Amino acid sequence: MHIELSKDKRYYSIGEVAKAFNVNASLIRFWDSEFDILKPKKNAKGNRMFTPEDITNLQLIYHLVKERGFTLEGAKTHLKEGQKKTLDKFEIIRKLELIKTQLNDIKNEL
Numbered sequence: 001m002h003i004e005l006s007k008d009k010r011y012y013s014i015g016e017v018a019k020a021f022n023v024n025a026s027l028i029r030f031w032d033s034e035f036d037i038l039k040p041k042k043n044a045k046g047n048r049m050f051t052p053e054d055i056t057n058l059q060l061i062y063h064l065v066k067e068r069g070f071t072l073e074g075a076k077t078h079l080k081e082g083q084k085k086t087l088d089k090f091e092i093i094r095k096l097e098l099i100k101t102q103l104n105d106i107k108n109e110l
Helices: 014-021 025-034 052-067 072-109
Strands: 048-050
Touching: 014 025, 014 048, 014 052, 025 048, 025 052, 048 052, 052 072
Parallel strands: none
Antiparallel strands: none
């Protein structure tokens, strides 16, 4: 799972976010209600608009719940106890996965 954040874009709709994560919008809404670190803005119609910071937090939640198998309560506890440490580790993992992809692309071109 890799999501490209545009430097020019300040907000992402729930549909864009759900598509990027390949999940239903209802799961994103559910996570929004369950995790305090998510703070999407709401437009005049009441639609959630996610910031790049929200996207990063959603990536972390996705990683903990979908990839590492945490329960929701376990993920909440993990985030509260060591959010900075967890985020730093997650960023390192993301960068390493990107480097791996780039190296594989280079290998395939040889």
